[in-house]
Amino acid sequence: MNQNEITDPVSVSQAEMPFAIIQGEPLTDFPADLYIPPDALEVFLEAFEGPLDLLLYLIKRQNLDVLDIPIADITAQYMKYIDLMETLQMELAGEYLVMAAMLAEIKSRMLLPRPVEEDEEYDPRAELVRRLLEYERFKKASEDLDALPRLERDVFGTIAEFTQRKIVHEPPQVSLDNLLQVFAEVLNRAELFSHHHITREPLSVRERMSLILDQVNAEDFIQFNKLFTLEEGRAGVIVALLAVLELLKNSLIEMVQNEINGPIYVKAAA
16 A cells, blocks of 8 residues: 555544535535625724723723823823724724823923923823822712612602592401301311210300300401310300300491401401
8 A cells, every 4th residue: 555545534534524514515615705804803892981081991900099190101001002993993082092192292291301490399290180080080979870779860759649539448248158158167177076975065155155255355356266166066166156146136246258258257346
């Protein structure tokens, strides 16, 4: 076998691997008419609200003192950012160029010797420092305002009161069917405590009426089924029901039901 005929299977598989699949067909060669515009790739940098925002970002990134700005270093970094914006074909506002000219002027004033008649305490950076401090103060205030809750700032709540509209909630009347249904449930539970001891139990409707009146009051409601003692069996439950009916007949207690097929409540009459 000729040595030139020996091929690496890995390189062959890599060469035949498609770089894209279009409509199910592998594509291994670039189309001859493929055109990629130069601005197809866009890079979005951190957006600044203006030249002062950019300067403040450059100063804080290096933990510099705003009152003592190294104007040469800041100017160099600022110009690099301007060049980057021009290279990426980003929209360059005129205020960025004005600030670049201002930085260059300050840098030149600090390099040139000062005249004798000029005040020695004069600093060419003073006006820039004043504007930076003022901008930082207003930016901090805007961030604090933005951190406030939206309620009572952008959205205001209100309560509309209808003084002439009166809503009266009347409890529904207790029907005899609901009363019998609850009584049937009590009877079914009372059967669990029934026994076959033949003893005479002293059960009195009048006495049970007095016991029920001791359990209820005119302020609080209690459930209707709480008036029965299941341990007394069927006879005790019947006596308790008769006592309740006698009290209702004499208007000594009140019975209400808040919803259909709901629990029944009892309280003493006012």
